Amino acid sequence: MADKQSGEVKLVVLTPTRKLVDVVCDEVYFPSTLGRLGILPGHAALVCQMGTGVLYFNHGGTTTFMSVSGGVADVKDNVVTLLVDVAEDAPSIDVSRAEKALQRAQLARSGRNVEADIATAGHDEARALARIEAATLHSGARKV
Numbered sequence: 001m002a003d004k005q006s007g008e009v010k011l012v013v014l015t016p017t018r019k020l021v022d023v024v025c026d027e028v029y030f031p032s033t034l035g036r037l038g039i040l041p042g043h044a045a046l047v048c049q050m051g052t053g054v055l056y057f058n059h060g061g062t063t064t065f066m067s068v069s070g071g072v073a074d075v076k077d078n079v080v081t082l083l084v085d086v087a088e089d090a091p092s093i094d095v096s097r098a099e100k101a102l103q104r105a106q107l108a109r110s111g112r113n114v115e116a117d118i119a120t121a122g123h124d125e126a127r128a129l130a131r132i133e134a135a136t137l138h139s140g141a142r143k144v
Contacts, residue, residue, distance in 0.1 A: 009027065010022075010080070011023055011028050012080070013068075014084070015084055020087055023057070026057075026058045026059060027058050028055075029055070030080075031050065031051035031055070031068065032049060033051045035051075041078055043075055044075075045076040046074075047072065048072070049071075050072060050073055050083075052127055053130045054130055055068045065090040065134045067130040067131040068087045068130070069087075069127050070084060071085045088134070090138030093138075098128050098131040099128070101124060101127070101128040104124070105128055
């Protein structure tokens with residue numbers, strides 16, 4: 001476990017059904033409803049609502065990317081606990097499926113699909129974009 005003087009942060013990512021990540025790392029970046037937050041060792045304690053976007057963290061010279069959406073973040077004593085509604089590890093993201101979901105959401109938001117819920121379509125669009133971005137970052141096509 002990372003302690004206050006270690007220069008490391010422990011990251012735990014949990015969904016309602018399982019623990020996805022439990023690792024000590026150098027830094028953590030995640031989406032909140034107020035924007036992207038970066039957590040370094042010694043960060044002040046905080047609790048905030050998670051947004052939709054890309055979670056990434058650096059450990060052992062490697063950066064890991066995940067798509068996350070919704071939930072709560074808790075930061076205290078160099079431990080970052082993310083209780084997320086939905087999370088997907090970048091290597092497991094099916095980009096073509098995410099692109100199709102993005103097209104469906106954009107069609108729903110355009111108003112051409114009268115049965116679509118615009119708010120839900122906006123959330124679906126954000127999730128699809130986050131999945132595509134995480135997969136793209138993982139593939140090395142874009143630097144953070």
